[in-house]
Amino acid sequence: MDEILEILEKDGRATVEDIAKMLHKKPDEVKKAIKKYEKEGAILKYKAVINKDLIKDTESEVRALIEVNIVPQKDLGFEKIAERIYSFPEVTSCYLISGTYDLLVVVEGRNLNTVSNFVAEKLSCLENVRGTATHFLLKKYKEDGVILKHKSDENKRIAISY
Amino acid sequence: MDNIIAKKVQVMQPSGIRAFFDLVLGMKEVISLGVGEPDFVTPWQIREAGIYSLEQGFTSYTSNKGLYKLRLGIARYLKNKYGLEYCPDEEILITVGVSEGIDLVLRTIINPGDKILIPQPSYVSYGPVTELAGGIPVYIDTSKDGFKITPKLLEKYIDKKTKGIVLNYPVNPTGVSYRRKELEEINKVLLKHKVLCISDEVYGDLTYDFQHVAFPTLPRAKNNTVYFNGFSKAFAMTGWRVGFVCGPKEIIAGMTKIHQYTIMCVSITSQMAAAEALMSGKRYVEQMRREYNRRREYMCVELNLLGLKCQKPQGAFYLFPCIKNTGLSSMDFSRKLLEEEKVAVVPGTAFGINGEGFIRISYASSLDNLKEALVRMKRFLEKRK
Numbered sequence: 001m002d003e004i005l006e007i008l009e010k011d012g013r014a015t016v017e018d019i020a021k022m023l024h025k026k027p028d029e030v031k032k033a034i035k036k037y038e039k040e041g042a043i044l045k046y047k048a049v050i051n052k053d054l055i056k057d058t059e060s061e062v063r064a065l066i067e068v069n070i071v072p073q074k075d076l077g078f079e080k081i082a083e084r085i086y087s088f089p090e091v092t093s094c095y096l097i098s099g100t101y102d103l104l105v106v107v108e109g110r111n112l113n114t115v116s117n118f119v120a121e122k123l124s125c126l127e128n129v130r131g132t133a134t135h136f137l138l139k140k141y142k143e144d145g146v147i148l149k150h151k152s153d154e155n156k157r158i159a160i161s162y
Numbered sequence: 163m164d165n166i167i168a169k170k171v172q173v174m175q176p177s178g179i180r181a182f183f184d185l186v187l188g189m190k191e192v193i194s195l196g197v198g199e200p201d202f203v204t205p206w207q208i209r210e211a212g213i214y215s216l217e218q219g220f221t222s223y224t225s226n227k228g229l230y231k232l233r234l235g236i237a238r239y240l241k242n243k244y245g246l247e248y249c250p251d252e253e254i255l256i257t258v259g260v261s262e263g264i265d266l267v268l269r270t271i272i273n274p275g276d277k278i279l280i281p282q283p284s285y286v287s288y289g290p291v292t293e294l295a296g297g298i299p300v301y302i303d304t305s306k307d308g309f310k311i312t313p314k315l316l317e318k319y320i321d322k323k324t325k326g327i328v329l330n331y332p333v334n335p336t337g338v339s340y341r342r343k344e345l346e347e348i349n350k351v352l353l354k355h356k357v358l359c360i361s362d363e364v365y366g367d368l369t370y371d372f373q374h375v376a377f378p379t380l381p382r383a384k385n386n387t388v389y390f391n392g393f394s395k396a397f398a399m400t401g402w403r404v405g406f407v408c409g410p411k412e413i414i415a416g417m418t419k420i421h422q423y424t425i426m427c428v429s430i431t432s433q434m435a436a437a438e439a440l441m442s443g444k445r446y447v448e449q450m451r452r453e454y455n456r457r458r459e460y461m462c463v464e465l466n467l468l469g470l471k472c473q474k475p476q477g478a479f480y481l482f483p484c485i486k487n488t489g490l491s492s493m494d495f496s497r498k499l500l501e502e503e504k505v506a507v508v509p510g511t512a513f514g515i516n517g518e519g520f521i522r523i524s525y526a527s528s529l530d531n532l533k534e535a536l537v538r539m540k541r542f543l544e545k546r547k
Contacts, residue, residue: 006452021459023456024459156203159197160183160197161197
């Protein structure tokens, strides 16, 4: 992978100037490369990774992983039905997977009810959905490579050494 | 008490830098660019192997030379990486970091009065350990030659009593390293005068602009070289204390004798973890190397912009900028920078008198830390314009 992407994947706020310095390139060159990635859709968006457990003023969120069994459609396979499912705004992620079921759908809602209602009223009654199994998420330990623990500031190295 | 302490130890420098180090350690909220170890934690796979070995009850001594599977792993690693062939039975010894190995080799080869060449600025242990072994350290000033040893310099310092040279590259503290052609020239001089090469290549895996060349791969060099490497820098395993030595079997046998009486063997947990590092750690080394490289490029540009002239080092994680234009000595610069801006660096003189006029900056620190340190250094320098 291009090192520009490697840097941005770790730190979406890295500036063009800093990246240029790190990679010994001209800022214009880096800027052009990033624009190109954005245009092609290789870079889709920049966002902050938020540990919602630490945000006390927002209403808590419920998240569920739902296994969905599907009857594939002739000529279209899973594509069309997947699209119908992932288009719901409640769905935050949707994957086609191998194994005993077909789609893994991640749904977020304000509480247990909203998520159950979504499954009962929207998902299960879709024509090609043969069955679902809903797993409510109890605790997040790590997400997208980030460990969701409050970082301690303790410095484990001694401050000066040869 | 004075007559209890041996004269040899009394005259040993507690390194004039100690007081400064104590000052740093006593201060809170310092941004430290003075650390000589990686800022990464040992990759989990390696740590997990250490934990697993404890669970399995591996808590005993190992062979004096070290676990056979680790020596075998090292032999394979050197074969794959450099095409070097060392016999794990007779030519490899596991030591408590490279530091122990350097002590062992010097004690093994030195007769009273033998001279050991040490290019300076250099890592701090080579000289004192030479003296403890009864040898005479001969420091070669490399500061006029871009901190590199040259055949000409070597010829100037070698005499009949010269037994060996401690060559360290990439160099701590300057980050300088050598290309094959330069090493070949050095090797020729060493072979001509029968001077043993003690090659400390612990930063070898952290080389950026070209492939690291292991000294024993040079023509006819293998029998005249004791090669040192370890897990501390490349695998971020400083606290585990595992290094290794490869060399002619007679020298390794001599070193093993001292090692068995003083150390017995390296901690088995550490050796188990090190064996895992060789099995699965390669990709982590590469990830860390890329990260260091980006910081190196960044810091080099920024320091020069600040007006601290700094040549681009080829390896390790150090920069060695010149601070002469501030009019301050290395020590004064470092102390004032610490007191006024709470940024810790190591004065160049910690690595020998010819480090005067320079400071060592370690970029084994997060980019955010490096940036904040630069802001503070800028403020510090502007006050002095």
